[in-house]
Amino acid sequence: MQKTNLVETKTADFTVTAQDSGKIYVIGAVDLTATLPATASGLEYTFVVKTVSVTTGFSVSPAAVDNINGGTDNKDLINSSATDVAGDCVKIVGDGSGGWWTIAQIGSSRCVSHFPCRGAHSLGSPDDLLRP
Numbered sequence: 001m002q003k004t005n006l007v008e009t010k011t012a013d014f015t016v017t018a019q020d021s022g023k024i025y026v027i028g029a030v031d032l033t034a035t036l037p038a039t040a041s042g043l044e045y046t047f048v049v050k051t052v053s054v055t056t057g058f059s060v061s062p063a064a065v066d067n068i069n070g071g072t073d074n075k076d077l078i079n080s081s082a083t084d085v086a087g088d089c090v091k092i093v094g095d096g097s098g099g100w101w102t103i104a105q106i107g108s109s110r111c112v113s114h115f116p117c118r119g120a121h122s123l124g125s126p127d128d129l130l131r132p
Contacts, residue, residue: 026050033059039066041096048089053081067099
């Protein structure tokens with residue numbers, strides 16, 4: 001079965017579901033937050049910033065008992081408003097036990113818990129993400 005609607009533009013805060021795994025979200029408004037479901041092995045999401053932020057930056061928020069990159073539970077990954085640019089993106093994957101891992105990144109995303117976003121590497125051009 002082939003998924004449809006793999007690319008979706010968001011202009012307000014939103015929550016992703018397990019059924020959304022594999023989607024690419026284009027962040028089309030300032031300072032949005034994407035809330036993740038509880039981690040499950042293999043779930044993956046990609047977020048691409050189209051509209052740069054004004055105050056805080058785009059945030060990816062895990063469930064209260066999950067972490068990002070082995071950091072503290074319930075701490076967001078934020079694309080800093082101080083340095084964000086259109087085209088910044090992050091791809092994350094659920095490990096099914098403790099949280100989420102950044103497997104690719106372009107831009108200045110940081111874990112608010114002050115843990116480094118270990119293991120991130122470039123995805124290439126943001127246009128590469130949107131090619132079929």
